[in-house]
Amino acid sequence: MSEEPEEEPVSAEPLVEEDGQRRYPSTIGGAFYLAVLAVVAVGIGIVTTGSWRLGIRWYAGALIAASVLRAVLPAKDAGMLAVRKRWWDCVLLAGAGAALLFLAASIPDQPM
Template sequence: MPDWLAQVPYFLVMSALAAGIVVVAAAYFKRGPAIIACALLLAAAFRLFLPKDWIGMLAVRRRWIDLTTLVGMAVLLIVLAWVAPQLSA
């Protein structure tokens, strides 16, 4: 497999994170964190199911530490999206 192909999962996760940040910047404080949480869960799924040589820069630490961190942050962002007040224009 070419080396650049291992970075595709990382690129997908970073693209989803960027989309979530753009949504937050557009003042959608419930949807943005939810999109970012989905991106983190996508990263956790990649980390769980893909071999180490296929996930590129998503492999930072040991697998269980990466999974715990990613899922924990995703859960916290989902809670944040749930309790954030809905802003009315």
């Protein structure tokens, strides 16, 4: 059984321009991270307006999309999507997203 080499954390030091200005977002993964956060914010907004199932589905979709992005982006481009090893990030994000989808679908409506 061959083991994948461990991914080394990527330092933000080389991402600072020579004039001291930092590029934002510094990686394509950073842009995707911001997009995932925007979708989560939309989901939370939907929850606050009363449609909690739809909001939770948006939130779960954002987590599952983050999992897929983490799986396909190289380590140097993953940005803030890379927290742990690739497989662990993917499993946690996809698992949390799937659990939220399951819970939103399985919780029965409550009488008012």
